[in-house]
Amino acid sequence: MLKYQQIAADIEQEIVDKDLQQGDKLPVLDAFMAQFDVSKSTITKALDLLEKKGIVYQVRGSGIFVRRHKRRGYISLLSNQGFKKELDGFQITSEVLALDIRRPTAEAARNLAVNPEESVYYVKRVRYINGQTLCIEESYYNKSVVSYLNNEIVSESIFNYISDALGLNIGFSDLYFNVGKINKKEAELLRLPDASPGLFMEQIFHLTNGQPFDFSKITYNYEQSQFFIQANNYFL
Template sequence: MLKYQLIANQIESHIYENNLPKGTKLPTVEQFASDYSVSKSTIVKALESLVLKGIVYQVQGSGIFVRKKNRNGYINFNSPHGFTDNLKDNKITSKVLDLQLIKANDEICDYLECSKEDDVYIVKRVRYIDDKIMCYEESYYKQSIITFLNNQIVEGSIFEYIEKAFNIKTSFQDRYFYVISLDKEISKLLGLNVNDPALVAYNQCYSPSGILFNYSKIIYNYKNTKFYDQSSTIK
């Protein structure tokens, strides 16, 4: 982890542990730089990353302020590091339905930008949040990049494993989503009824060097999931 990320994490922890209310003014860049014994540019980078994450906001010529905490029970829709990292306060578990190494079909080629010759790991899981069904997930990994997966690995956080084993962290994502009525098969997996509503999301994950190594199709249980998206949208 880079120095500015370490400091960003410490500032974020400080905000949450002290329960700083929305609108609280943070110390100046100069003050932070002196407190942490680092350069001002490191502090600027740390604060920018917290703006990007929606933790603080910056008022030109006035300072850096704490943003609102999320409403309880809402899932961060924008988390780039998988649920396990995102939902630290919740118990996240998985039931693995299938793990196979297959050749890509048309949909896989489209979303993983690969060819039909390519080997692809497919992982099908039902995921639980605090023992309630959160979603059904089909995840696809290019085997040329994610060279090895097994059942024990995919029972836990695949993203944690990928970071440890291959030193790949998701750097950015493209997400596509829409709403459907559930069919029989998926409604059963989600413990819901046919024609119940559901959010379907396709997430494409890119490495820091811009390589697309994974996409997931996730169908959420509408009774057990609500989402927030608190990222900054400053143009």
């Protein structure tokens, strides 16, 4: 792990350990320089990382402060790690409805930037949280990136598999969503009345080199869906 990453992790851990709240002041730059025995620019880089992650904000002439933590139970749309096994203490489980290799839809081929003739992995899952249905998820994986998948990998975290087993780095994702009424099939899987409200999301994940490898369409149970985003103002 690089110096600035380690320092960022240490500072973040300290915020948790000391249970610092929104607006609480952290030590000044010079203090961090002394504490970690690195140059000013390395500290600055660590703090910029924490700022991007929404952990702190910096005010020139004043100091470095803790930013608001998200409310409990909300899904952060910027963490970009797919689903984890847990969310604020709630267990997340998943049931695999389909796992096969097939021709992508035109839409999937476009978003994965693959030839429509070239077959891809297709996975359909239902996820549960706290005993309730959370969402239905249909994912297409670029086979030239994710060359092998099985039931075990899919029911665990695919993202961990890609990072750890394949040694690939997930870089960024684009996310589109809108709201509508779910259809009969979706209603059945989500155990909701037909035409209930639903959140429809499309997400395209890319490696750090820009290659898209995962195109997912997710339909959320509106009763279980609470989301969180932190935005920064990067105006020019």
